[in-house]
Each structure stands twice: as structure tokens, then as C-alpha cells.
Amino acid sequence: MKKYLLLLLISIYSFSTAQEMEICKCNLLKKSEDSLNTFYSIYKFKPILKKNALKPQFDYISIKYLKKFSKSQDILDSVEIKINTEVSKIAPDTTYISYKIRDSIERIEYSKKYGDIPKPVIIKTGKLNGILAILYRTRYSFNPKYYLRISSDNGKNWKNYYTGLEGYKNYLFKSNSQYPLWKDHDNIQIEADIVRMIEEPLFPSSPFPKYETIKNNALITLSLKEILKDSDEDGINDIEEKLVYFTNPFSKDTDNDGINDFEDENPRYKNLDNDFTRLIEILRFGDYYSLTKNSNVRMDEFITDLKTVHEDIQRQIKNRETEFKPREKSFLDLLDFRVIVTDDENIRRMNTYGEKTIFLTSKEYLKYLKYNYGISYNPNYSRILKCDDKKDTYILTFDGLIRGETYIFIKVPEGWIVRVGSRWQT
Numbered sequence: 001m002k003k004y005l006l007l008l009l010i011s012i013y014s015f016s017t018a019q020e021m022e023i024c025k026c027n028l029l030k031k032s033e034d035s036l037n038t039f040y041s042i043y044k045f046k047p048i049l050k051k052n053a054l055k056p057q058f059d060y061i062s063i064k065y066l067k068k069f070s071k072s073q074d075i076l077d078s079v080e081i082k083i084n085t086e087v088s089k090i091a092p093d094t095t096y097i098s099y100k101i102r103d104s105i106e107r108i109e110y111s112k113k114y115g116d117i118p119k120p121v122i123i124k125t126g127k128l129n130g131i132l133a134i135l136y137r138t139r140y141s142f143n144p145k146y147y148l149r150i151s152s153d154n155g156k157n158w159k160n161y162y163t164g165l166e167g168y169k170n171y172l173f174k175s176n177s178q179y180p181l182w183k184d185h186d187n188i189q190i191e192a193d194i195v196r197m198i199e200e201p202l203f204p205s206s207p208f209p210k211y212e213t214i215k216n217n218a219l220i221t222l223s224l225k226e227i228l229k230d231s232d233e234d235g236i237n238d239i240e241e242k243l244v245y246f247t248n249p250f251s252k253d254t255d256n257d258g259i260n261d262f263e264d265e266n267p268r269y270k271n272l273d274n275d276f277t278r279l280i281e282i283l284r285f286g287d288y289y290s291l292t293k294n295s296n297v298r299m300d301e302f303i304t305d306l307k308t309v310h311e312d313i314q315r316q317i318k319n320r321e322t323e324f325k326p327r328e329k330s331f332l333d334l335l336d337f338r339v340i341v342t343d344d345e346n347i348r349r350m351n352t353y354g355e356k357t358i359f360l361t362s363k364e365y366l367k368y369l370k371y372n373y374g375i376s377y378n379p380n381y382s383r384i385l386k387c388d389d390k391k392d393t394y395i396l397t398f399d400g401l402i403r404g405e406t407y408i409f410i411k412v413p414e415g416w417i418v419r420v421g422s423r424w425q426t
């Protein structure tokens with residue numbers, strides 16, 4: 001009788017454990033600290049203190065406050081005005097048409113350039129003793145970054161320098177500043193509002209963060225000595241290598257693969273090509289896993305065939321480009337990148353198909369967040385771990401901006417059987 005009771009208890013217990021645990025028992029995953037889940041579960045957004053926002057972020061920055069200053073509310077975004085004017089002429093529920101309008105106006109406006117920088121992103125230009133400078137911001141809407149582009153030969157050649165500053169963190173540079181950009185040969189200056197984020201973006205309900213202005217009359221001076229330092233002359237200044245890319249500021253080619261840090265789409269890790277990298281590439285780049293046998297969109301179980309993964313993904317990308325014509329590439333596109341957080345060596349070395357990607361370990365990511373806004377939208381992969389109780393079976397968790405999944409992979413002669421164990425979505 002006792003024996004039956006025990007059996008009954010065991011069966012109740014195993015029935016109530018999570019579905020993926022039935023397929024895969026993995027102690028390492030339970031103990032693992034490389035998933036950011038724990039980090040997110042205790043993370044709570046808190047605005048930085050006002051007094052900290054007022055402190056200069058780096059020692060090459062100095063701030064003074066002006067009696068007479070330009071007002072940021074007088075800055076007109078001429079591209080947005082043009083778009084709104086055109087969109088207001090159509091029926092309110094035609095999202096697709098308004099998207100088309102936005103796209104066509106942006107294509108025209110962003111093709112107007114000063115040097116090689118599209119005019120809409122330029123904050124201010126200046127010339128001193130024949131040296132041209134452009135202060136501009138990148139287009140990424142969550143964390144636009146401020147850069148300086150400089151030419152000593154009247155615009156023939158330009159060099160690019162990250163200022164270490166992100167839009168809104170904590171300076172909103174003013175394009176209507178009355179002060180000349182060059183303060184003197186060693187310093188540039190720009191008027192700014194000092195702001196702090198008071199509400200984080202929340203997807204998908206409120207995708208834009210909210211800000212509060214703390215001071216509206218600052219004049220920020222940036223000392224060029226630090227900003228112009230590009231020790232290894234790979235085109236990325238030391239500040240950006242240290243704070244953004246986590247590449248080696250003293251090596252042109254951090255991962256030693258023959259491609260220089262600036263052009264390398266995965267500058268920190270040499271690409272690998274094995275069954276694991278191909279599998280992750282299918283999950284990440286295969287359109288809705290369509291590179292699989294008998295596949296429906298987002299099936300919970302499918303078999304991957306690994307032989308032609310690279311060619312298949314490339315073909316999908318080509319097809320997409322004929323459907324949606326990509327915009328003319330500008331210099332700004334070269335500064336665009338993604339961050340993927342993972343402690344898995346194979347995932348860090350996957351092919352990224354033209355998407356500049358910075359792979360960071362979970363530890364590095366916490367450092368990255370000190371200088372870059374990034375909470376909640378950079379995807380995180382756990383390590384691919386072997387299940388303790390099954391042969392050739394592995395488990396992986398993925399958490400992204402609006403969805404997350406746990407995968408179980410089983411190695412079979414033709415490729416992998418992939419099971420989606422559990423899934424969340426906002």
C-alpha cells in the first residue's frame with residue numbers, strides 16, 4: 001500500500017513540473033547566472049538623482065550656465081513637420097499609407113547631406129582655422145549617440161569621433177544654439193538642456209521613454225584632447241571602443257580575423273561554422289523558422305536541415321530586399337549596431353548576415369548599461385546546455401524585447417529536432 005502511495009506522489013510531482021523539465025533535466029541551467037532573468041526580475045527603473053545628472057559625466061566635459069540661452073522648445077524638427085503635414089491629409093486609419101509617406105519623405109530628407117552626414121541629424125557645424133566640424137546624433141530612437149565628424153582638408157576626408165554622450169543621457173544638445181561650435185582650437189561647445197529619464201519605454205504599450213528637464217540653460221564644453229584619441233587608428237576612437245564596442249583600443253583588429261574593427265560586423269569574435277552556430281542562425285535569421293522541414297510558421301516542433309543554412313538565409317534576405325527596397329546606405333548605417341547578450345561561445349561566433357552585432361557577456365552587459373541605455377531591449381541567450389538525463393539533447397533560453405522562449409534541441413543525423421518548451425510574449 002505504501003508503495004502505491006509513493007508512486008502516486010511521484011507521478012503527481014512529475015506531472016506538476018514544467019513541461020521542458022520532462023524533456024530535459026538540466027541542473028546547470030537552474031544554477032546558471034548567465035541568463036539575465038534574475039537581473040530583470042529584481043531590476044526596477046529609478047531615475048538618476050538630479051544632482052548626479054548635473055555632474056559632468058566625464059572629466060573632459062565642463063558645464064556652465066548661461067543668462068541668455070536658446071530654448072529647446074523653439075527647435076523645429078522640419079522632417080517631422082513635413083511628415084505630419086502630409087499624413088494629416090489622409091484618412092486617420094491608413095497606417096500603411098502613412099508609413100509609406102514617412103518613408104518617402106525620410107528618403108528625400110536624409111539624402112541631403114553636409115559632408116557625408118544627412119542634414120536632419122546634424123546639430124551644429126563649425127569651421128575654425130580651416131578645420132570643419134559637424135556635431136550630429138545617430139538615428140536610433142532609444143539611445144541616439146552624439147558624434148563629432150572632423151575634416152582638415154575642406155571636406156575631402158572626414159574622421160569620426162564618439163563624444164561618449166547619448167541623447168537624453170543627460171544632455172539634449174540644441175541645434176538652435178547661438179554659440180559657435182568651436183570654442184577654440186582644443187574645445188567645442190554646445191548649448192544643452194540637462195535632462196533625466198523619468199519613465200522607461202515599455203513595450204509595446206509606450207515605446208518611448210519620458211524625460212524631465214532639470215536645467216535649460218547649460219553650455220557644455222567638450223575638450224577634444226580625449227575625444228580625438230584613436231590610438232590604433234582603426235577609425236573608432238578610444239572612448240567608443242571602451243564604452244560602446246568593448247573592442248581593443250590598441251588593436252585595429254580585435255578578433256584577428258583580418259577585418260578591421262570598424263568594418264567588422266562582429267568585431268569581437270571570429271565567426272565559427274558548426275552545428276550549433278547554424279542552429280542559432282536559423283532561429284535568429286531564418287524567417288519564422290522557415291528553413292525547416294515541414295515547417296509551419298512558429299511551430300512548436302520542427303526539424304532543421306543544416307546543410308544549406310547560409311545560402312538559404314542569404315536568399316531570404318535577398319527576397320526581402322526586393323519586397324522592401326532598402327534605403328541608400330549612408331555613413332550613419334555603419335554606426336548602427338545590435339547588442340546580443342550571451343555567455344555562449346558558439347552563439348557569440350555565429351554569422352550575423354550583414355547586421356553589425358556586438359556580443360557581450362552578461363557581466364560585460366552590466367558595464368555596458370552604465371554608459372549606454374539598453375535595459376529590456378537587447379536580446380539575451382543563455383548558454384546552450386546539455387540535458388543531464390538525455391543523450392544529444394540540449395536546452396537554451398532566449399529572452400527578447402517582446403517575447404522569450406525556451407528551446408530543447410535534439411541532435412539527429414540530418415540536423416536538429418527543435419522543440420519550443422515554453423514561451424512568453426507581452
Ligand SMILES: [Ca+2]
Nearest residue numbers: 230232234236
Ligand atoms: Ca581605435
Ligand SMILES: [Ca+2]
Nearest residue numbers: 248251252261
Ligand atoms: Ca580597435
Ligand SMILES: [Ca+2]
Nearest residue numbers: 255257259264
Ligand atoms: Ca576583426
